[in-house]
Amino acid sequence: MTHLLEMRGISKSFPGVKALSNVGITLDRGEVLGIVGENGAGKSTLMKILAGVFTADAGALFLDGERFAPMRPGDSLDAGIIVIHQELSLVPDRSVAENIFLGHLPRNRFGAVRRAALDRAASRLLARVGLAVQPRTVVRTLGIAQQQLVEIARALSRAARVIVMDEPTATLTAAEKTSLFATIAGLRGEGVGLVFISHHLDEVFALADRVTVLRDGTVVATRPTADWSEAALIQAMVNRPLDAMFPPRQAAPGDILLSVENLSSGARFEDVSFSVRAGEVVGLGGLIGAGRTEVLKTIYGALPASAGRVRIAGTTAHPRTPRQAIAAGLALVPEDRKAEGLVLPFPVRSNVALSTLSSLSWLRMVLSPSRIDRVANDAVRDLRIRTPGIRQLVRSLSGGNQQKVVLARAMSTGPRVFLLDEPTRGIDVGAKVEVYRLINALAEGGAAVLVVSSDMIELLGLCDRILVMRAGRLAGAVARAEFSQERVMALAALG
Amino acid sequence: MTRPASESPHRSGAPENPRRSGLARLAGALNELTIVVGLVAISLYLAVTTPSFLTTANLLSILLASALIGIVAVGETFVIVTGGIDLSVGSVVAFSGVMAGLAMQAHLPVPVAILIGLGIGALSGGFIAFAVTVLEMSPFIVSLAVLAMARGLAFIVTNGNTVFSFPDSFDNIGGGNLGAFPVAALIAAAVFLIAGLVLAKTVFGAEIYAVGGNREAARLAGIPVGRTLALVYVISGALAGLGGIVLAGRLDSAQPIAAVGLELNAIAAVVIGGASLFGGKGSILGTLMGVLIIGLINNGLTLKNVQPFWVQFIQGAVIFGAVLIDSLNQKRRRS
Ligand SMILES: Nc1ncnc2c1ncn2[C@@H]1O[C@H](COP(=O)(O)OP(=O)(O)OP(=O)(O)O)[C@@H](O)[C@H]1O
Numbered sequence: 025m026t027h028l029l030e031m032r033g034i035s036k037s038f039p040g041v042k043a044l045s046n047v048g049i050t051l052d053r054g055e056v057l058g059i060v061g062e063n064g065a066g067k068s069t070l071m072k073i074l075a076g077v078f079t080a081d082a083g084a085l086f087l088d089g090e091r092f093a094p095m096r097p098g099d100s101l102d103a104g105i106i107v108i109h110q111e112l113s114l115v116p117d118r119s120v121a122e123n124i125f126l127g128h129l130p131r132n133r134f135g136a137v138r139r140a141a142l143d144r145a146a147s148r149l150l151a152r153v154g155l156a157v158q159p160r161t162v163v164r165t166l167g168i169a170q171q172q173l174v175e176i177a178r179a180l181s182r183a184a185r186v187i188v189m190d191e192p193t194a195t196l197t198a199a200e201k202t203s204l205f206a207t208i209a210g211l212r213g214e215g216v217g218l219v220f221i222s223h224h225l226d227e228v229f230a231l232a233d234r235v236t237v238l239r240d241g242t243v244v245a246t247r248p249t250a251d252w253s254e255a256a257l258i259q260a261m262v263n264r265p266l267d268a269m270f271p272p273r274q275a276a277p278g279d280i281l282l283s284v285e286n287l288s289s290g291a292r293f294e295d296v297s298f299s300v301r302a303g304e305v306v307g308l309g310g311l312i313g314a315g316r317t318e319v320l321k322t323i324y325g326a327l328p329a330s331a332g333r334v335r336i337a338g339t340t341a342h343p344r345t346p347r348q349a350i351a352a353g354l355a356l357v358p359e360d361r362k363a364e365g366l367v368l369p370f371p372v373r374s375n376v377a378l379s380t381l382s383s384l385s386w387l388r389m390v391l392s393p394s395r396i397d398r399v400a401n402d403a404v405r406d407l408r409i410r411t412p413g414i415r416q417l418v419r420s421l422s423g424g425n426q427q428k429v430v431l432a433r434a435m436s437t438g439p440r441v442f443l444l445d446e447p448t449r450g451i452d453v454g455a456k457v458e459v460y461r462l463i464n465a466l467a468e469g470g471a472a473v474l475v476v477s478s479d480m481i482e483l484l485g486l487c488d489r490i491l492v493m494r495a496g497r498l499a500g501a502v503a504r505a506e507f508s509q510e511r512v513m514a515l516a517a518l519g
Numbered sequence: 520m521t522r523p524a525s526e527s528p529h530r531s532g533a534p535e536n537p538r539r540s541g542l543a544r545l546a547g548a549l550n551e552l553t554i555v556v557g558l559v560a561i562s563l564y565l566a567v568t569t570p571s572f573l574t575t576a577n578l579l580s581i582l583l584a585s586a587l588i589g590i591v592a593v594g595e596t597f598v599i600v601t602g603g604i605d606l607s608v609g610s611v612v613a614f615s616g617v618m619a620g621l622a623m624q625a626h627l628p629v630p631v632a633i634l635i636g637l638g639i640g641a642l643s644g645g646f647i648a649f650a651v652t653v654l655e656m657s658p659f660i661v662s663l664a665v666l667a668m669a670r671g672l673a674f675i676v677t678n679g680n681t682v683f684s685f686p687d688s689f690d691n692i693g694g695g696n697l698g699a700f701p702v703a704a705l706i707a708a709a710v711f712l713i714a715g716l717v718l719a720k721t722v723f724g725a726e727i728y729a730v731g732g733n734r735e736a737a738r739l740a741g742i743p744v745g746r747t748l749a750l751v752y753v754i755s756g757a758l759a760g761l762g763g764i765v766l767a768g769r770l771d772s773a774q775p776i777a778a779v780g781l782e783l784n785a786i787a788a789v790v791i792g793g794a795s796l797f798g799g800k801g802s803i804l805g806t807l808m809g810v811l812i813i814g815l816i817n818n819g820l821t822l823k824n825v826q827p828f829w830v831q832f833i834q835g836a837v838i839f840g841a842v843l844i845d846s847l848n849q850k851r852r853r854s
């Protein structure tokens with residue numbers, strides 16, 4: 025029997041990097057193929073070749089046994105291949121419904137968009153992916169996880185034969201994941217072939233029929249999921265033994281460094297109070313839309329506070345702008361690295377140095393290229409950022425490596441209070457452990473760390489305490505001794 | 520971040536798909552080298568076909584015309600790299616010129632008149648800066664309004680008349696020579712040099728690129744976005760003021776109708792020089808080459824006795840072409 029899709033002997037080079045060499049995968053009808061691998065292993069590149077974004081240097085694609093050579097994204101779309109890219113591609117100022125049907129909006133005889141029909145069709149798709157927003161909502165106002173669900177709804181709006189999801193669950197919460205998984209099960213029943221790329225191995229195990237491991241642009245192995253153990257999968261991915269996922273931390277809580285008192289920000293959240301001590305790692309959990317990102321941004325001065333205040337030990341500052349926040353010793357790793365964390369068309373070195381330009385200069389005015397180079401090279405080495413060099417444009421780094429650049433930038437100002445919004449979004453297992461180690465080192469060095477994460481395992485493994493938010497309010501706190509998924513979920517969903 | 524402009528995305532960005540449109544590929548190939556080649560090609564063509572091209576008088580007039588466009592285009596480069604635009608510069612040249620002229624008619628000393636001219640320019644820029652940063656208005660609309668207001672004020676203060684006969688010390692700024700070189704060209708050279716260093720080598724320059732490259736990321740990284748934006752408009756206005764003084768000195772008169780459409784020449788020069796109207800990209804060296812290209816084209820059209828109406832049309836077409844290349848490049852990078 026011919027495969028639904030076969031990619032055979034695919035190679036692809038970029039200037040300075042061999043992203044793929046002689047890679048082969050197959051996909052059958054109704055099958056879910058999992059692809060895993062470290063940041064920069066070549067997963068997204070392989071899928072971009074399938075999507076017609078890049079052309080392969082060598083190799084061939086077959087669709088239902090027939091040679092298929094997509095030259096541009098339109099070719100793949102026409103063939104029923106839908107790739108949901110890791111980096112979102114929605115039009116922020118249009119409605120959810122319009123985004124879902126972008127390129128094939130339902131029109132009437134006169135060419136005008138049929139609003140009612142559009143909204144009805146969009147509502148159906150939104151229900152299918154389990155996203156509870158109105159079709160007329162403007163995409164800009166949605167969180168990143170909700171935007172991801174809109175992308176998935178968009179894929180469902182076309183007659184698909186192959187659907188590729190490049191890290192669709194990067195930030196989804198449990199409930200959203202459940203409905204996404206149900207959607208995937210439905211599609212598989214309809215005979216659609218799915219490629220599922222994720223750094224969350226538990227999801228790969230739950231969904232995939234077979235798993236392919238990519239490492240440094242080559243296929244290490246492809247096996248039925250049942251033949252993989254988690255340890256074997258990680259071993260194949262990183263090619264080095266990986267000890268504890270959450271390394272132990274030796275940090276005794278010290279003085280209160282950050283205290284938030286009755287903080288409110290308009291309709292975003294209300295009356296939030298808590299404090300974080302030196303050496304403490306505090307989690308901020310809750311469902312998407314509970315207001316966690318907004319709390320972080322308000323503390324950081326990036327959103328206006330309407331009531332309450334923020335105290336930072338050792339200063340009387342009440343930061344009203346990010347600049348003041350940084351001066352007061354705060355650092356933020358924003359949730360959306362592409363829109364808020366990076367200047368994509370700039371090289372790695374400029375991005376790493378963005379917050380410390382004056383201190384990397386003579387007389388705080390004239391840039392010192394050698395100092396910038398040194399800081400950037402150190403960051404690349406310390407965080408193991410995979411890049412051909414510090415002059416590489418951040419745009420061309422893999423998603424996980426981009427995230428590390430943002431982390432490096434945040435750490436560069438020597439802050440004492442870290443506000444981390446989904447710090448391991450899109451980061452591979454090996455790198456995750458590195459980030460956890462880094463967070464530990466920060467805490468052991470006397471920093472206070474506040475982490476927002478939708479990854480429950482991460483919060484439970486990493487934090488000393490978890491604050492849970494629900495609908496714009498602090499619903500409660502869970503101490504380490506009482507940690508359990510059920511406790512946190514109960515607070516997040518019911519109170 | 521010493522030379523973001525020279526790390527232009529065409530070189531290290533994603534290789535494109537071969538079947539993508541020919542136009543887009545052409546645009547990708549246009550880089551600094553092509554600008555130089557274009558510059559040389561136009562010069563050679565004019566030198567060969569037009570005997571009067573390679574005369575001292577003609578070359579001098581190109582230099583003087585380019586000095587004015589250049590001074591203004593430098594300010595425009597700062598603005599465009601932040602992702603903004605300043606349409607007011609032509610009118611501000613006229614307004615600053617007549618104000619400096621009126622000051623001298625009122626027998627104020629020349630240095631004071633110069634300060635008034637520069638100050639008027641900086642104030643106009645400051646007005647745009649205020650509207651853009653504090654009122655969060657679109658720079659396109661605000662500077663369009665200032666284009667009309669400054670021109671109107673230039674007519675109001677002069678009653679529509681030309682202001683003339685200035686002290687020689689003032690006229691020397693625009694028309695005099697220092698050794699073998701016209702003073703105006705030397706001023707422009709100094710402006711280019713200083714601006715080039717500021718944009719490429721200083722913290723302020725790096726902040727300008729960052730604000731244009733991704734304003735939100737820059738803000739969250741602690742870059743003073745408002746201050747940076749405000750400064751570029753003030754700088755652009757002040758340089759337009761300087762342009763007004765140079766022009767008034769060269770003509771020994773200041774007219775309220777002077778420098779109409781100069782902003783288009785300046786913007787075209789900046790975009791031809793490789794800057795992107797989407798922000799984050801551009802360089803002073805590129806603008807210098809863009810200015811020379813515009814200067815040569817304008818000169819060639821005059822030498823070849825092309826009808827003034829066609830001159831307008833061709834200048835418009837050149838701008839269209841430059842902006843088209845910019846947006847094709849942008850599209851190529853996004854996909
Ligand atoms: N447009 C590009 N230009 C240059 N290099 C690129 C480009 N796109 C990808 N690369 C490089 O190719 C390699 C593979 O990248 P890819 O994005 O496929 O990794 P990935 O497996 O998807 O990683 P992640 O898990 O971080 O998303 C990386 O080294 C990356 O830097």
Ligand SMILES: [Mg+2]
Nearest residue numbers: 067068110423
């Ligand atoms: Mg990827």
